[in-house]
Amino acid sequence: MGGSTFQAGEQKVRPGVYVRVTNIGEPAQAIVPQGIVAALFKASWGPLRTHTVLESVNSIADNYGANKETTDTIDTITEAFKGGCSKVIAYRLGTGGTAASLILKDTNTSPANVVTITAKYAGTRGNDFGVILRDSLTDATKRELLLYEGVTLRQTIAFTKGATGDGEPAALVNAINASNSPYITASKSADGNKILADISTTQKLTGGLNPTVASGDYTTALSKIETIDWNVLVTDTEDAANHAAIKTYIDRVRSEGKRVIGVVGEKTSIDLATRLSDAASFNDPAIVYVANGFKGSDGVAKEGYKSAARVAGMIAAADITDSLTHTIVANATEVVGGLTNAQVEQAIQAGALVFTMNANKQVQIEYGITTFVTPTADMDAGWKKIRRVKTRDNLMDRIAGTWDPLIGKINNSPDGRATLIAAAQGIINQMVAEGALLQGTIFEDTNNPPIGDSAWFVVQVDDLDSAEKVYINFQFRFSPTA
Structure with missing residues (x-):
């Protein structure tokens, strides 16, 4: 039968027609999951020390019961969904406890x-x-x-x-x-x-007791969710030591290729100077610190972990071309821990995200910033902005995810490296079309020529920011000149 298949380099014994199918187009671009918040919290019900994927606010009660203000912190999940995220990786903290x-x-x-x-x-x-x-x-x-x-x-x-x-x-x-x-x-x-x-x-039924929650439970939880896809992490802790552990964790997993963001917050009962000092101490483009809060339409104050959870949901929901600066907080009526103009400026300089009231008396995020306040030779001021962190992370994730299936499948030759370059340039061009990048290119690193099974490349891009500081010069005159 004509048209049977052959392998590359194979020579058949019998005469005839042989066929082989190959792909001459660019590899499919990787799909990077977006909109997912990982939430660690305490509850009086639900699977313990394991995660559950929740896809709507309506699924919270079915899996974890109703929030009880005295002990439960299920509202960590609720606020994340109110922020607009598409999914929550929910993890109930604790050890022990008794079932009724x-x-x-x-x-x-x-x-x-x-x-x-x-x-x-x-x-x-x-x-x-x-x-x-x-x-x-x-x-x-x-x-x-x-x-x-x-x-x-x-x-x-x-x-x-x-x-x-x-x-x-x-x-x-x-x-x-x-x-x-x-x-x-x-x-x-x-x-x-x-x-x-x-x-x-x-x-x-009687005898039901809640599990106990200690600092080590947060560390355990972080290790359990590490292999799951999510974009933004929030927990119910307002403890500075746990916040430091979260920063260490976020920095580690990012260095290993999991480009995620952590959001933390402290209550306004803590002195403002202390809060701003805590924010500045992170100095981390992957950590967002929420320094005050807001009241919901139900009159309940949302601050500390609650306002952090709302911001986490908003970050996860935002497209890579969206800025959180001056984004209205849904169903918020007033600011908790309002700041003067001078204090708002101090907060921005410390890398603290704060809520303010806009001209229409709506609660808004003043400035969509991370805690990164001190640029370095390798990290420019763009890492101060949540939008640009998300854009840069997305670019790296898309290229890495698209290249990964090709590893070991192409030659380390000019043609093989050209395949990688074409795939990455296609991603860059797509992100330019999406409005995430102004321009960009990828090329082989001339300072590190390919050798053996290794090749080096350089990506140079100009990522876009939002118009967030607009200056107008109003010019008036008493009367027109003759």
Whole structure:
């Protein structure tokens, strides 16, 4: 049959027509995930020491319950979504804790403990669960367990009635576990007389305790989320030592190719001079420090980790051509920890991001800056701006992601290196068209000629900034000249 395939350099024995398919176009450009916030927080419910991908604010309660101001910091996630991010990598912090439980009995004269109902996760939320156990109202062959949270019916689980076969304890346990309930699990401790006693008024689960959270839990969490794609990190901690650990972590993973940004914040109860000193001490283009806060339309103050989470969501949501400078904060009504003009200027000079009121009495981000305040020979002033950090990171991610599949697949020859250059130049040109770059080029590094399996390249680009300082010279005169 004509047209069978051949490999490069292969010579067939039989005469005939042989074909081979190759790609003469540029390699596909890498798709760089955007809009994702990683959030570390405390909660009274949910998977512990592991991550959950949340795609909307509506998924928070299902996975982690409702926020309780005294102990929970689930609003870390809520604020990130309010900032506009598309996804949250949610990680519940802590170790230990206890899941609430309830023991069900049989109908013997001396009742035996036969079934244990256990909350699915450790934490105090389970103490709000209660059960009623009764005959089914619609099927004489069934009984049912009604699970309430407070006065809200969360789930109804039917099971076979009577002592025949394995009996009611086994039937209930099997029904609960087969339902894959998001709230409870069950285990059988004994058969008893195989008939479960009725529970006519709600009987609560008890003993639920929240996990404890220490500084080491943040370090553990950071290591667990390291291999997952995300763009901006925020945590519920306002502790300076934990902030320092976050900076160390962000700097390390960036050096290893994970170009991400961390956002931290402190409450306005801390002296402003201390806050600004803390911001300046980071001096890091990948760390954003939020120095004050705002009130939401509900009248609740959002400062510290909460305002940091809102900014994290806004950074993640922003396109690489978007600046956060003078961006309006959705549903914010007033600034918490308002600053004078002189204080705003001091904050900017310290690399602190602050909220101010605009001329229309809307809460805005004053200046979309990082904590980078001291340019170096290798790091110019462009790294002070969140927009330019995102643009530069995106350029590096796109080129690296596009080149990576080619490693080991092309020759270190002029043609092979030209393939790499063409792919990278295509990305640069695309980013020029997107409005992220003004111009740019890539070429081989003449100071480091290729050798063996190594080749060196130089990318030179002019990345764009937003028009953020506009000066107008108004010229007036009392009367026109004759």
